[in-house]
Amino acid sequence: xxxxxxxxxxxxxxxxxxxxxxxxxxxxxxxxxxxxxxxxxxxxxxxxxxxxxxxxxxxxxxxxxxxxxxxxxxxxxxxxxxxxxxxxxxxxxxxxxxxxxxxxxxxxxxxxxxxxxxxxxxxxxxxxxxxxxxxxxxxxxxxxxxxxxxxxxxxxxxxxxxxxxxxxxxxxxxxxxxxxxxxxxxxxxxxxxxxxxxxxxxxxxxxxxxxxxxxxxxxxxxxxxxxxxxxxxxxxxxxxxxxxxxxxxxxxxxxxxxxxxxxxxxxxxxxxxxxxxxxxxxxxxxxxxxxxxxxxxxxxxxxxxxxxxxxxxxxxxxxxxxxxxxxxxxxxxxxxxxxxxxxxxxxxxxxxxxxxxxxxxxxxxxxxxxxxxxxx
Numbered sequence: 001x002x003x004x005x006x007x008x009x010x011x012x013x014x015x016x017x018x019x020x021x022x023x024x025x026x027x028x029x030x031x032x033x034x035x036x037x038x039x040x041x042x043x044x045x046x047x048x049x050x051x052x053x054x055x056x057x058x059x060x061x062x063x064x065x066x067x068x069x070x071x072x073x074x075x076x077x078x079x080x081x082x083x084x085x086x087x088x089x090x091x092x093x094x095x096x097x098x099x100x101x102x103x104x105x106x107x108x109x110x111x112x113x114x115x116x117x118x119x120x121x122x123x124x125x126x127x128x129x130x131x132x133x134x135x136x137x138x139x140x141x142x143x144x145x146x147x148x149x150x151x152x153x154x155x156x157x158x159x160x161x162x163x164x165x166x167x168x169x170x171x172x173x174x175x176x177x178x179x180x181x182x183x184x185x186x187x188x189x190x191x192x193x194x195x196x197x198x199x200x201x202x203x204x205x206x207x208x209x210x211x212x213x214x215x216x217x218x219x220x221x222x223x224x225x226x227x228x229x230x231x232x233x234x235x236x237x238x239x240x241x242x243x244x245x246x247x248x249x250x251x252x253x254x255x256x257x258x259x260x261x262x263x264x265x266x267x268x269x270x271x272x273x274x275x276x277x278x279x280x281x282x283x284x285x286x287x288x289x290x291x292x293x294x295x296x297x298x299x300x301x302x303x304x305x306x307x308x309x310x311x312x313x314x315x316x317x318x319x320x321x322x323x324x325x326x327x328x329x330x331x332x333x334x335x336x337x338x339x340x341x342x343x344x345x346x347x348x349x350x351x352x353x354x355x356x357x358x359x360x361x362x363x364x365x366x367x368x369x370x371x372x373x374x375x376x
Contacts, residue, residue, distance in 0.1 A: 004206050010138035011207050012220035013145045014281060015200065019193045019224030020148070021282030022100040024275055026328070027250045028192075028228050032184040033241035034170050036232045039184050044225035046185075047194030051221050052214070054197050057348060058204035059211055060355050066201035066289070067296035073354040080297050082347075087293030089343055090199055091309060094286035095317040096331060098122060101279040102317065103324045108252050109272055119314050126284050127310030131303050134206055134288055141281050148277050151270040152227060158258045158267065159238050169240045187336045193228075195344035197221070202289040248324065251275075287313060 006014075029039030061069055066086065070079035098119055106115040129137050159165055174181075187195075204210050231251055235244045238254040247253045252271050259265040291305040321327030 004133050004135045005208050006135055006138040006203075006206050008207065008209060008213050008216045010135075010142045011203070011213065012216050013141040014138055014203065014285065015197070015217065015220040016145055016224045016227075017141050017148070017278050017281035018196075018200075018285055019221060020227060020274070020278035021193060022097045022279055023193050023228060024231050024251060024278055026100060026248070027235060027244065028232055029184055029189055030232070030235070030241070030244050030250065032181050033176075033245070034172070034236055035174060035176075035181055036236055036241075036244075037170070037229060038174070039181055039189055040225065040229045040232050042181070043185055043189045043194065044222070044229070046190060047225070048218060048221060050190065050194045051197050051217060053352075054201060054348070055204070055214060055217050057352060057355070058201055060352075060359070062210060063205050065203075065205045065292060065296075066198075067293055068205075069201070069351065069355070071296075073351060073358070083293045083296050086343065087290045087297070089339060090286045090293070091290035091313060092316075093196075094283045094290065094313050095320050096327070097279055097283045097286065098313060098317040099320055099327055101276065101283075103327070104249055104252070104272070104275060107324075108249055109268065116318060119317055122280070122283075123310045123314040123317075126280065126287065127307040129284055130288055130291065130306040130310065133303075134203065137281065137284050137288070141277075144277050148274045149227065151274050152230065155255055155258070155267065155270055156230060156234055158260060158264060159234060159254065162258050162260050164238045164254075164257045166237060166240070169237050187341050188332065191336055191340035191344055193224070194221075195340055198344050198348060199285055199289045202292045203285065283313075 027036075029036035029043070032039045057069070061072060064072065067079065067083040070082045073079075074082070101122065102115045102119040105118045106113065110118065129140065204213075207213060234254050235250040238257055239247070239250060243253065244250045252268060252275075255267050255271040258267050287306075287309060288302070291302040291309050294300075294305050294309070295302040321330060
């Protein structure tokens with residue numbers, strides 16, 4: 001089967017929508033209250049270095065995905081264990097993202113439709129996209145990304161024209177000092193969305209000219225961060241920190257404030273479209289990374305797993321939490337320390353250390369062999 005290839009512009013669209021993903025559904029940095037925008041700015045500056053670190057891993061072994069890098073570093077037996085661990089981790093996180101989107105639709109958009117129906121329809125679409133391959137997902141993302149950006153800008157304009165923007169909601173700045181900001185940033189606002197870019201180690205190998213893609217990667221991450229910053233400002237300026245913290249979907253609550261001349265109102269569809277696009281792309285990338293791990297372990301084409309794993313994701317996204325509150329608590333309290341920090345930071349750092357050591361040893365061996373030939 002021929003290798004799939006995606007362009008740098010398609011990679012930029014995937015990264016942008018992946019970063020927006022579920023972060024725009026439930027809000028980012030809101031635990032810092034009116035200082036949420038400061039959290040996003042600081043997280044962005046640190047997050048760019050995290051993304052650059054993952055990109056560095058990709059260019060150390062161009063053409064290899066995460067699981068092949070495991071085999072290069074640790075041999076196949078250990079690589080299989082790590083591959084199964086990461087495949088389960090990626091599939092698990094896809095379940096969480098789909099549950100976020102399912103709750104959004106069931107709670108705010110289609111309250112009479114069972115959440116199971118919404119999730120099943122979404123994952124069947126995702127399974128079909130994944131069966132067609134990462135190229136189809138990349139092209140879909142590239143086509144619809146401009147609409148998502150335009151809709152978010154329109155929301156900001158509508159809120160401003162409707163006079164729902166209140167700058168006083170941002171005050172006092174640093175009213176409780178820096179401690180709440182650092183507690184919000186570390187580790188959760190770094191693992192989401194910047195640490196999650198680790199999953200793109202399964203995508204970078206499909207990108208043509210990845211060696212010259214550093215600027216594209218950094219640019220798309222910066223643009224995604226700017227959109228998240230704009231969303232956070234919209235939420236705080238229009239709702240205030242009290243309502244924003246109490247709302248399950250604060251951006252949707254902000255959109256419902258729009259009523260211009262009793263004509264432009266109920267623009268929920270604009271927000272839901274942006275959320276749906278981000279959630280679709282992010283979930284698909286996670287499931288793709290998971291089934292690529294299964295492909296490596298079982299030596300079967302990943303398309304064999306696309307539909308079965310998508311249906312499994314649909315089932316577990318329902319069982320993952322007894323209710324939405326339980327689902328959020330699991331994601332906010334236990335996952336960052338038990339899953340995200342070890343798998344997103346500790347293992348990749350170990351991976352780079354082994355890669356650099358092997359590179360140094362191979363260079364040393366080549367140098368010694370060349371010296372030996374000269375002496376002969």
